[in-house]
Amino acid sequence: MLRRTKLRIKHVYAPTEEKIEEEKDKFYEISEETEAKDEPRDLQDVHEPTIDVVVKARRLQWLGHIETMTEDRIPKTIAQKRPDYKKKKGRPRKRLHEMVMLDLEN
Numbered sequence: 001m002l003r004r005t006k007l008r009i010k011h012v013y014a015p016t017e018e019k020i021e022e023e024k025d026k027f028y029e030i031s032e033e034t035e036a037k038d039e040p041r042d043l044q045d046v047h048e049p050t051i052d053v054v055v056k057a058r059r060l061q062w063l064g065h066i067e068t069m070t071e072d073r074i075p076k077t078i079a080q081k082r083p084d085y086k087k088k089k090g091r092p093r094k095r096l097h098e099m100v101m102l103d104l105e106n
Helices: 015-039 051-067 074-080 096-105
Strands: none
Touching: 051 074, 051 096
16 A cells, blocks of 8 residues: 655745854864864874884894894895895896995994
């Protein structure tokens, strides 16, 4: 059985200038409140290290880990090995030891 429903139609009027200004003010108040919450904090306030500090620390940790390894371990032999082939043209690639030494100088 189908029910008949009565549709109620409200009359819609164009908003007045006063109403438009009220809505704008409400919008700007809300947006200012959310902006204050969403503002990015300074890195100094957060007390988190930057990515380059983290990378340098990890390199140093890895070098220390390699130094404590026994001589037969593959990572240690690779880190200590010097290439015996002709180098390619261009900028020479830095090895782990060279990067750590540069990190310690800075």
